[in-house]
Amino acid sequence: MSKFKIPYGRQSIEQEDIDAVIKTLQSDFLTQGPKVLEFEQKFADYVEAKYAVAVNNATSGLHLSVLALGLKKGERVITTPITFAASANCVRFAGGEVWFADIDPETYLLDLNSVRELIESKPKGFFKGLIPVDFAGLPVNLESFKDLADEHDLWIIEDACHAPGGYFINSKGGRNRCGNGSYADLAVFSFHPVKHIACGEGGMITTNSEELYKKLLLLRTHGITKDDMSEDHGGWFYEMQELGFNYRLTDMQSALGITQLAKNEDGVIRRNKIADTYKIAFGNKVKFQFLPKDSYNAHHLFVIECENRKGLYEFLRAHDVYAQIHYIPVHMLPYYKKIGYEGANLAHAEKYYDSCISLPMYPTLTEEEQEFVIDKVLSFVHG
Numbered sequence: 001m002s003k004f005k006i007p008y009g010r011q012s013i014e015q016e017d018i019d020a021v022i023k024t025l026q027s028d029f030l031t032q033g034p035k036v037l038e039f040e041q042k043f044a045d046y047v048e049a050k051y052a053v054a055v056n057n058a059t060s061g062l063h064l065s066v067l068a069l070g071l072k073k074g075e076r077v078i079t080t081p082i083t084f085a086a087s088a089n090c091v092r093f094a095g096g097e098v099w100f101a102d103i104d105p106e107t108y109l110l111d112l113n114s115v116r117e118l119i120e121s122k123p124k125g126f127f128k129g130l131i132p133v134d135f136a137g138l139p140v141n142l143e144s145f146k147d148l149a150d151e152h153d154l155w156i157i158e159d160a161c162h163a164p165g166g167y168f169i170n171s172k173g174g175r176n177r178c179g180n181g182s183y184a185d186l187a188v189f190s191f192h193p194v195k196h197i198a199c200g201e202g203g204m205i206t207t208n209s210e211e212l213y214k215k216l217l218l219l220r221t222h223g224i225t226k227d228d229m230s231e232d233h234g235g236w237f238y239e240m241q242e243l244g245f246n247y248r249l250t251d252m253q254s255a256l257g258i259t260q261l262a263k264n265e266d267g268v269i270r271r272n273k274i275a276d277t278y279k280i281a282f283g284n285k286v287k288f289q290f291l292p293k294d295s296y297n298a299h300h301l302f303v304i305e306c307e308n309r310k311g312l313y314e315f316l317r318a319h320d321v322y323a324q325i326h327y328i329p330v331h332m333l334p335y336y337k338k339i340g341y342e343g344a345n346l347a348h349a350e351k352y353y354d355s356c357i358s359l360p361m362y363p364t365l366t367e368e369e370q371e372f373v374i375d376k377v378l379s380f381v382h383g
């Protein structure tokens with residue numbers, strides 16, 4: 001036993017978070033009250049988008065996103081194989097077909113050229129949309145994806161679950177926050193405890209489109225509304241206009257989301273400090289995720305590659321360091337294997353999976369703990 005027990009990620013809940021939840025429990029609203037709206041407005045401001053819709057988790061957010069964009073049975077969408085399964089599953093929820101393009105072997109992000117090749121290998125109109133993922137917290141350059149999407153009449157959902165606080169600088173020199181809606185139609189965030197902002201469960205969809213915003217609100221609550229009705233029988237009256245869901249976030253969770261969001265900027269700064277420390281220690285001895293010029297990584301994860309990855313994983317566990325693997329490529333999961341996969345060559349994704357490992361990365365990771373992790377990694381890699 002070592003003196004540390006270090007997970008790859010963890011939430012930080014302080015007294016002010018606890019107080020905010022207790023206060024909401026003592027208020028008139030437990031769900032869909034003022035805290036939901038406050039959280040939505042603060043979140044939209046933070047990512048610099050016009051609208052935000054809180055949902056009960058990011059998977060629901062992705063589901064509502066494909067529905068709001070009108071995805072129908074049999075329609076095809078391209079995403080990355082190196083992501084959590086939900087990025088692809090949302091297409092399946094709507095009866096759509098998932099196609100995978102390969103990743104860039106240095107940034108680990110969906111590779112624009114691989115997406116272009118896949119699109120151009122098919123007739124016009126074959127694909128409906130793209131779901132790029134800001135993997136590990138590194139923002140996808142959506143400006144170039146948007147050009148490609150416009151050429152082929154595709155929508156874009158940015159899966160920004162790893163990236164609140166990340167940004168890239170666009171070709172005009174402007175800061176483009178993940179989820180700001182400048183280039184993507186919709187963006188989705190997660191508030192699972194292992195992500196930046198912990199609500200227990202929770203998610204947020206951001207957009208600059210008023211039309212999509214209204215559709216999302218409708219679909220979040222059963223498709224029921226009291227606005228824009230075709231009839232009105234009196235004060236009690238409502239209409240169910242679409243087949244919607246109950247994907248609402250509670251006021252308790254929103255209260256927690258508000259206090260957590262307020263700490264995110266500092267949390268991301270701390271994550272970047274930790275990343276810099278890893279990078280300086282590893283130098284060119286260990287390969288880590290490449291940071292393109294003009295990008296700010298929100299660092300949900302810190303991913304390195306190691307030839308004997310399984311050996312390193314077990315060696316670290318033996319020292320109570322619980323590194324993780326992100327991710328098993330989605331097309332290799334039994335469900336996706338079973339429904340058959342045909343598409344681009346995913347050699348980079350598969351090679352990446354053979355060597356990737358995510359080291360501990362969270363704001364409360366101490367310098368002493370991080371030194372311990374670095375020491376163990378280097379002693380394994382160099383004996």
Ligand SMILES: *Cc1c(COP(=O)(O)O)cnc(C)c1O
Nearest residue numbers: 057058059084086161190191192
């Ligand atoms: C966590 C995650 C999701 C799903 O988030 P939930 O809130 O757990 O539903 C989707 N996509 C990515 C990339 C994620 O990391």
